Amino acid sequence: MSSSIQKTEDVKRGDFAGIRDWVFDLDNTLYPRHSNLFSQIDQRMTLFVADFLSLPKDEARLLQKDFYRRHGTTLRGLMLEHDVDPDVFLQYVHDIDYSWLSPDPALGEVIAALPGRKFIFTNGDRRHAESAARQLGILENFEDIFDLVAADLVPKPAAETYDKFLARHEIDAPNAAMFEDLARNLEVPKRLGMRTVLIVPNNFEDTFGDVWEHEGHDGDHIDYVTDDLAKFLKGLT
Structure with missing residues (x-):
């Protein structure tokens, strides 16, 4: 593991003191990759x-x-x-079995405790995001879902898609934080001034997914890396 990776216990709460909008990817971010x-x-x-x-x-x-x-x-x-x-x-x-996800009340509690608004920003569609978040028991904690349809079918990491998301919800990027499982999807948010947090599988197993998917996980556009989203958020609240 790269020495540049900040583990959950190393979170500097001051880095997130001004954050008022919390943006979460869905797949392999709000629910863990090991859920499959x-x-x-x-x-x-x-x-x-x-x-x-x-x-x-x-x-x-x-x-x-x-x-x-x-x-x-x-x-x-x-x-x-x-x-x-x-x-x-x-x-x-998206015609799948959502019972594979276990409800996560602890995650719901820490998301609810964050100051400000919370959003799901996904390359999937709204129905999928709602189904997954409902199964997790966290759907009611989110202000809105910005899905692929809202992005006019142009997915992350296209810069125009982040612009559309920020404009729609009147988000000031320097006062926002984004949580993602793909490092490349955090390059634009970092450039816009957002705090960036990369979500990785337990113990950051280098064999997960396709190799290219985790290229750049130790780049300068990543502020923090964690394999436990709920614990990371609890450290901020």
Whole structure:
């Protein structure tokens, strides 16, 4: 683990003293990666690509990941290169079993205790975010959900999408903090002046996900890294 990573117990509360808007990614951020919920979505995306483009599953998998890396989401790649209907895609890939998530009352308590407003900012759709947050028992703690549809189907890390989010909710970036599981999605928030916190799996296992997904986890655009969101937030309150 890089020496630049600040563990939960090293949080400087003063760094967050002026924060009034708290922005959370959803998948593998508000719920832990080890819940494996996103694996259901991931598998359904592969099946969608395979069926839509009449490809063997292994080829569809490679193409899905290529879209994800080059365009920010698999959907964005399918839209740009194959004119897919986004509503059909989103409905299909989010038809999953949310009971895989365990309610997290401790997380709900610390989110509720944060001063100011709280938002979910996701590359998924609102229905998915609401379903996951409701299963966790934390949905009522959020002011609003800014989803891929609100972003006009342009996903993070596109700068224009952060601009739309901030403008819609009249957020002053230097008074906001963002929590994400992908380091690349924190580059723009940091440039805008937001506090940035990277959420990683327990003990920061380097083998999680695709290698490129955690490239830059020790970059200057990351203020803090934690593998326990609830504990980190409790340290601020």
